[in-house]
Amino acid sequence: MVLKIFFPQCCNMADSGLLIGRWLPGHDSAVVLAVIHYPFIPGQVKKYLSQMRSETDVDLTVLGSWSMPKEGQEGMDSFLKDLSTIFPHNRWLKISREVGKSGFHCDMVGNEGTLFTDKSKGKDESIPNGEKDGGDNGGSKKIIFIHYDQRKVMLSQLHPVHEAIQNSKAEPSELRAMFQTVSHSQALFFLDRYDDGPLKTTHWQSEGREASIVVELLKQGSVPLCMLITWMLSVWHWICGIRILNTRPIQFISSKLSTCVQLGHRTEHLQTVASPKKATGHMDFMRKANIFVSFFVDMALGLLLISWLYRENRIGQFANTLVPVADHVAKELQELLQWLMGAPAGLKMNKALDEVLGRFFLYHIHLWISYIHLMSPFIEMILWYVGLSACLGLTFALSVLSDIVALLTFHIYCFYVYGARLYCLKIYGLASLWRLFRGKKWNVLRQRVDSCSYDLDQLFIGTLLFTILLFLLPTTALYYLVFTLLRLVVVLFQGLIHLSVDLINSFPLFAMGLRVCRPYRLAEGVKFRVLTQEPGTPLHLLMEINPIKCSTVVQFYRTPTYSCYPRDSWGALCKKLFVGELIYPWRHKSSTKMD
Template identity: 75%
Template sequence: MVLKVFFPQCCNRADSGLLVGRWISGHDSAVVLAVIHYPFIPGQVKQYVQKMQAQSGVELSVLGSWSLPKDGQEGMESFLRDLSTIFPQERWLQINRELGKTGFTCQVVHRDQNGKVVQREAKKKVEGGDEEVEEEEEEKVIFVHYEQKKVMFSQLHPVENGVPHPTTDPPSELRQMFRTVASSAPLFFLDRYDDGPLKSTHWQTEGREASIIVELLKQASVPLCLLIGWLLSVWSWICNLRVFSLFPLRFLSSKLSTCVQLSYRSEHMRTLSSRTPAAGHAHFMRKANMVVSFLVDVSLGMLLVWWLYRDEHISMLANALLPAAEHVAKELEELLQWLMGAPAGLKMNRALDQVLGRFFLYHIHLWISYVHLMSPFVEGILWYGGLSACFGLTFALSLLSDMVALLTFHIYCFYVYGARLYCLKIYGLSSLWRLFRGKKWNVLRQRVDSCSYDLDQLFIGTLLFTILLFLLPTTALYYLVFTLLRLVVVLFQGVLHLSVDFINSFPLFALGLRLTRHHRLAEGVKFRVLCEEPGTALHLLMEINPLKCSTVVQTYRTPTYSCYPRDSWAALVKKLFVGELVYPWRHKTTKTD
């Protein structure tokens, strides 16, 4: 039988006294949390342990005695051994450390309910009518040394590959040990500077660790949260006005990236300004990641504002925007003129080619007129739009995405026209191809059934099939060119959306915690032999395995309205081939708690 004792490293050289800790239920293990030093009164120790048990909710008890010989304390070991009658326990640990040795010796004393020492009985083995007495194996003790501060602040995460999950399976021995140390914070408030009758040794014996900056931030966060809550209530009242629920405004707010980002940040502010404290480690990490993400976002936005309004960069951008739009329109005109001729030596349908080319050229002229009409207001729009970066870089990127969508609206129109015309011909050809094979599409059953056609139907079908087939190359060429232009614009907007999503969801706080305080995010533990001296127990050192950086990002990534491809790449290629409208980037709305 093996008894494991989790012993804090800070108590290796503590003065003689009593061991306070907890027996782990369901396992032959004990967690030592502190050593209470002599002199003490046993009644005061009992009251102190009961008080700490009520405050922490942990079943604390006096596990045994700890003896470290010093000059003038020759009878201390026998005195501590006799205290086992005052603190009734089924098992009493008598841990001794000799000077000049690294290891400990431990004797386990078993007592009954009346406090009497129970001698371990021998086992009887019957073989062939004869009784043979076989001595019971002596109970072995293994000391597992741990760093109390690291275990205190560590969060043990569930690991895959067969390791039990804490919410669905019973807690393991190691998880109970971590939970015991983390829940025993009130026990560590007693340090050597207190004037109380008891003195103890633990990880905060030299004084409580605290940060003045953190305490000041806690005090300042209360009025700040009240102010943010009031501003959010005003903002919610404005958003709930009936005028914003009308069709045009509701439709625009759902399509504009700036409005979506504003709604997302408002949800963040509501979560951060709530008066309810963080419930659990996951909720705390989520709030901390939101705060760091918001601060980084605003800092990058202020840097952008500083660059925009320095040396008249906005005027330079406004003066360059109109020539750039005219240059794009000129390139599109040249492209259409090339398509209306003999592109790459291909022979197109002359009549359809001229109709489509003039139709698209007319739209380009309309767009150039629109750009010239808006040119006096471009600088003002950029000046006031640049102020949105004060709310964060994500707002500036979202506004840039909306401006790109508006400036390339003619390309979108070209793509829609070409895709609809191409899709109509593809579906017409597929339907007429089924006519030649004596089949038709059953709308009710959503399948292809056999069908008989008369001669007139076959003649008309053949005529239409021939017309659509010979007109398809011209339409397909226009569709291909404008689809490529549309995909370039969509790719640029996708990069902007992914950048916004990265800033919103990347767990900067968790990753920084992993890099600077890697023990805070634990994936498991590893053990190595610390000491194995003759005449002493086996001593192991427990070290914490930190989470991998990729696991940290995956675990603590903040849910957001991420932009993801709606379909797989194969489905996208199929839609492009048949001419269906493709919107590869979408807003995935995820409700947060």
């Protein structure tokens, strides 16, 4: 049988004393957490362990004794040996270290005085009570020391490799139980050598706990700041609860504006960060930290954008450029319509329908340019106030930019809707009339195609309509194709903006910072390497932490958020474009089942 002892590296040179730790239930393993130095009073040690059990919810106990030779402590071994009769135990470890050797000697005493030896010593020890262990080779055990960095294990979070392990209700594995034991024993590490107490211990913080005046001031200042944010959010919810703002037209418009959606999203983030409830677990803490860092970075980028916009009168330059650009776009669209009203690419179009559609779209362009010129004196002032939205974050500025692009290209959207509706009407009309020729019809109630008999008048009218729609289809399809391509260019540009906003909102900056600066904080597993293997001593292994991959960090800690991705697949999207159904880019993932 193999006995594994997880031993902290910070205790390798500790003074002689008692080993404090825990026996892992269901495993033949022990986790050493600290060493209590001599001199001590056994009653004070029992009282201290009882207090630690209530504070840590960990079954802490005295695992055994630790002997480190030192001048003036020649009788320490016999004193520590007698302590096994004072502290209740099932197994008692006697670990000692000789000067000049890196390996340890270890013996284990059973609850009835049975002595179990390490097989690696190559010698047989006597068994005082004549009892044999149930393992191989009588009372001998293979003892392995696993040295670990207590600070890294204390601060790390061991992630499951598979989802089945995470969702299973079975007992945790030996390695996970070891990590949980160290992380839940935080109260045990508060006692350091500078405390004037009856006990002196050695652990990863025994040299003095780290502290920062800046961190303490931030903790003290975060309480009134969170109260202020909570009050401001309550006022904002009261404003949003006004009856006139909850009418259906206003709710419909606000749900389609990217700025309003982003404002609601950031409000939820502020509620999460400013919540007085303490984080209940690792995932809750990481979510709050990622949201806070994302909000901080967003605000910083927004302030940088403001400092760039309002320097050297760039707002005025943009305003002076906007009207000429709008005129240029209108001129290009007019030339495009003139080209379509002629013989585009040598195609023979229906002259009457071509003239009607061309004049109809030209009139829309004329209306839109007149509106832009009417608003031109106020554009600079509008842009000046709109640019201040960047003080709420770069995501707000990008959302406002997306809405401005949507408003400036509204005429293109109208052209696309007109062309798509007309094209879709002809496609479905041709499909229905084609079923008429084959003696079929669409059953609306049963959602299927059934057989049907038609008379001569119905067949004559159907043939006439089919011929008209078929010969008018190329002209309609050409206009639909041109304006659909223009609309897709606008949607692509808005999609890039929305992707940028989504990236800032959801990217786990805090978790990625931990992965880069302190990779041991997010552990995927561990690896072992042989530390020393001296003759007559147990095997010593060093446990090192394997950090999780960066892609796993992004996938695991990504903040759920809305997205501009269409709810349909690429195949369904192409099918909609072919039959002329409208593509609505404002459908978000929040309306579908999120992964």
